[in-house]
Amino acid sequence: MLVCDSTRHASDLLASMLRMAGFRQITVAENVSAFTEQIGHGSFGLAFLGDHPEALNGAALVRGIRTTEAQKGRYTPIVMMFSDATQRSIVLARDAGVTDFIRKPVSPAILAVRVEQVLSRPRPVVTSPTYFGPDRRRRDATFKGDNRRGS
Template identity: 30%
Template sequence: MDRKRLLLAEDDELLASLLNYRLEKSGYQVSLSNNGKEVKDQLGKEMPDLIISDIMMPYFSGLELIDYVRNELKSKTPIIIISSAGNEENVLSAFDLGANDFISKPVSPAELIVRVERELAKNQ
């Protein structure tokens, strides 16, 4: 079976390395990015099976990212948003724009993996 490709856009190095490690351990192929611009470039070239993105990102926010994927690239790739605690407004906007799921900080890696699995299963 092909390894599923995930794009993880998270500017917090700490969280990114932890999640990267856990996701790879769970059998995913992860490409990491710490800024929105880079994510945009990557997505233009190749669409992963699922996108995990922090809402607050330098240069290109998670919300802009969703908008870009859904409206410009016209892709239905599942997007899971990572949001800071107590940032309800952003989460609602994310759902409005077409995010599939969200997880709030502090992120439990195990929980994220379950959510990733669920989204991918839905899509098959």
């Protein structure tokens, strides 16, 4: 696990909750630059990124990680944590390639549920000219109608 929140205290608290949930290998990044460097190694099963005053746009940070082909961590699931989540900020983060979201303050129960969801049901990676990241669809929508594309 890789953890980076807006303050060291918040990051340490999240790391402590992850340890209580049974995870032992947790790296706390001091800041956004350290997060970007650490995730670039591509050795994490899951990363948590909080909203940071120093990162003007967390979505832009995630988009940069996802779209850089040399970035080993571009496939790492990233859970974004929001202090003030608005529909607009969630849509921007989702469209940048964030895997999932948590609204702060984070409780151990919510954290455990979110980790279980992300790790037990990984979504396929989608690559297109304008997007790289986890499939944004969260449910399997069965098409009803005529198959006009042929067999």
